[in-house]
Amino acid sequence: MSISSSLNAGVAGLAANATRLATISDNIANSGTYGYKRATADFESMVLNQARSAGTYSAGGVTASTSRLIDERGSLVSTTNAMDIAVSGRGFLPVATTASLDNTTGDQPLMMTTTGSFHTDADGVLRTDSGLVLLGWPANADGSISTMPRDTISGLQPVVINANQTAGDPTSVMNLGVNLPATDTDSDANGDTLPLSIEYFGNLGTSETLQVSFTPTIPASGSSNEWTMVIRDSATIDDPATAADESIMGTYTLTFDNTSVNGGTLSSVVPDASSPAYDATTGTLNLSVAEGLQNITLTIGKIGDTNGLTQLSDSFAPTSITKDGSPVGNLTAVEIDENGYIKATYDTGFIRTVYQVPLVDVPNPNGLTSLDNQTFQVSSTSGSFYLWDAGDGPTGTVEGYAREGSAVDVAQELTNLIQTQRAYSSNAKVIQTVDEMLQETTNIKR
Template sequence: MSISSSLNAGVAGLAANATRLAGISDNIANSGTFGYKRVDTDFESMVINQARGAGLYSAGGVRATTSRLIDEKGSLVASSHPLDIATSGRGMLPVMPSVLLGSGMGDRQMMMTSTGSFRPDAEGVLRTDSGMVLMGWPANLDGSIPVHPRDSVGGLQPVVLTQNQTSADPTTRVTLGINLPANATRPGAAGVPETTAVEYYGPLGRSENMFITFTPAIPTGPAASNAWKMEIRDGNGPAASVLGSYELAFDGSHSGGGTLQSVTTLSGGAYDPATGALSLTVLGGPVTMNIGRPGDVGGLMQLDSAFAPTNITKNGSPAGHLMTVEIDEHGMLRAAYDTGFIRTIYQVPLVDVPNPNGLIALNNQTYQVSPTSGSFYLWDAGDGPTGAVEGYAREASTTDVAAELTDLIQTQRAYSSNAKVIQTVDEMLQETTNIKR
């Protein structure tokens, strides 16, 4: 009966608009919630098929469907803390509830969030106030990231910072920029050796020295020899052990005067003319010493000037205490120490799925994969479809309060209209009842 279908359609309209009102209420309530993704409500008509020409129409009503627009990105809000983290573009941060700490990720479902204010707890675990723990891949001691499966959570571990931790960066590279006096290789010169010390750091952060002695070759003829013997000793070794001994020849021509011409290895690590580097082995480990390539300006030079170590640089640092931790756009979590040493300690990958809107929404702005979302993949930030990781930032709610209030007015009017339909049907049924009287 058409009048009964009108009543059912009115009731369906009330239920549909009540559902829309619930979504609007949720959106407005979370307009200030970082990382909140708004709920959208769509209406779909329900049609009851009937024969043509029957002269009657039965109302099918309406059905409401809700979806959370997870692929929408809120604006980034700057903060003053380096561990306020958000993603710009596609991809989310992997997290896990703190109650699961100690049990490992195992075969558990992947959980993710688009932003979080992470702080170390009493054990140094980075987590939010709601108990979401940031996950990442631990780095090796040299700062490199091991290879992990990208379609599994097995390699992810909770990011842990130890505030009182110390670390040292051993020296692996030294560059020499030294001028040797050209007059020391002329006939009749005194042949006085020149010595300089180069500091380096061992694997335990201890400061050591290499002593480099340059002895000029005195010519027997009328021309300058332009040759030197270089001997490198390790001050940390027994009886100042010799690391290497080399014969240096410098160019005295107009075109390349003063530059290194050739290096002959007498003992120790070999010289590579393609890179200008010596391969040395100190007690702390291997060290590459760059003295310059033949014909290049820089490195070791021989000019008519005093002996001058003009530019000696090295990497490494002594043992230092952790000062701060920051994350870069590639998801690399780097620790800075009070000695100036910066070391990569974790990489935080970005999680992506084929259909972000198919993710299951959980509490605290976290999401979980589902059959609708598709399988996840762990990307390096900036690779594939993913965006960058932003420190000192939070993602704002995607709620537009003005648009929600406009929808609220429309929903209120639609709800009132459906209620009016029910009231009208009730009056018509009353009239039908009165016919019998």
């Protein structure tokens, strides 16, 4: 009977609007929750099959289905904590719970979130107050990241930052800009050797010295424009059993141009038989120092280059000596850049990459399973995950000193609340009216 279907439709309307009210209340309650994704309730009508123009109509009612709009992103909020992390754009941060890391019975499902405030715990593990641990790929000693699998979490590890860690930065590149006095190669010059000491840092953070000497060639008349450069390494210990000077890394004959076009620049560099070769294309020498355990690329300048070794005027002047490397330093700060690289800064100015945090992407973010603490897991409707480098592929970038705000618009939710209240009252009125009509029907026999 159609009057009974009206009652059923009214009851269904009450249930559907109650469901919508639940999503609205959840949204309003989490309007200040970082990274919260708005929940919605969609209504769908239920129609009972019936003949056209049958003269009667049976109400099918309504059903409500809920979903969470995970692909909606809140605005970024600036903070003062370097490891407050948010994703700007598409993608999720890989995380795990403390409990799952302690479980060694098998692989744990990947969890992900769009933002988090991470701090180091007593063991140096980066985690949130709610127990979410940040995952990343560990860097090699030189700061590079090895090739990792992208469709599995087997390469991901908890990010561990020890506050008391120290690190050294060995010297690998050195640029030598020195002016040699042209007058010292004249026939009446005294032929004194000009010394130069350059500090470098070894693989173990020790301070060592490259001792470079320049000895002019004195001709019988005129000017030779020629020097002998000898490079010695303080880290090499001489062998008393041999008469050779073991500390000598290389001996080179330098000839300088005296023409009007390239006057004062190198015209040739000739190594002796036991010295590393001179690369005329780059103007470099590849020195093996510290007993052969360390290589330093020393740039002395290309042929005709005014930025390396020169021979001008009458003064000996080290004009520009630059090098990389630093002594052993203590950790002072940790930050994350837009590409997801976590960089440790030491008090010596040395900056080293320690981890890379990839971004997780799935074909259908709204199909993810929602968990506590604004975390999500892959489901059958979301599709398989893939780990991207931040800023690459479809994913966005990683923002430090930032949190993602709630995706809730309180004004819109209050509007929805009023509409839901009116709809609920109207459905209650329908039930009341049906009850009165049924009462009238019962009273007919009296």
